[in-house]
Amino acid sequence: MMLICKEFARLVASGELAELSFRLRLEARVHAWLCQHCRRYQKQIDSLGPAAERAWASSTADPAETDALARRILEELVRAQRQ
Numbered sequence: 556m557m558l559i560c561k562e563f564a565r566l567v568a569s570g571e572l573a574e575l576s577f578r579l580r581l582e583a584r585v586h587a588w589l590c591q592h593c594r595r596y597q598k599q600i601d602s603l604g605p606a607a608e609r610a611w612a613s614s615t616a617d618p619a620e621t622d623a624l625a626r627r628i629l630e631e632l633v634r635a636q637r638q
Contacts, residue, residue: 558586563593567600599632606631 558566558579563586566572572583587594610627 558582560586560590560593563587563590564596567593567597598635602632602635606635 563583566575566583572580575583587597607628610624610631
């Protein structure tokens with residue numbers, strides 16, 4: 556049995572991939588190998604944390620800069636997706 560996209564996306568978003576059994580991790584890898592959409596989604600999720608950390612570190616954490624912070628996070632995500 557193979558994972559479907561919805562299950563794969565849930566596992567990626569929740570960070571549960573590393574905690575899966577060997578068989579389920581293998582199924583997830585095969586699914587990502589076969590499905591370009593899930594591969595792209597996983598790459599975006601994997602880049603979200605570091606992008607947010609970089610954007611937060613470069614801000615003054617002033618509530619007035621929330622919009623600018625959100626824009627920087629989006630720019631980092633777009634940049635990471637192009638790599």
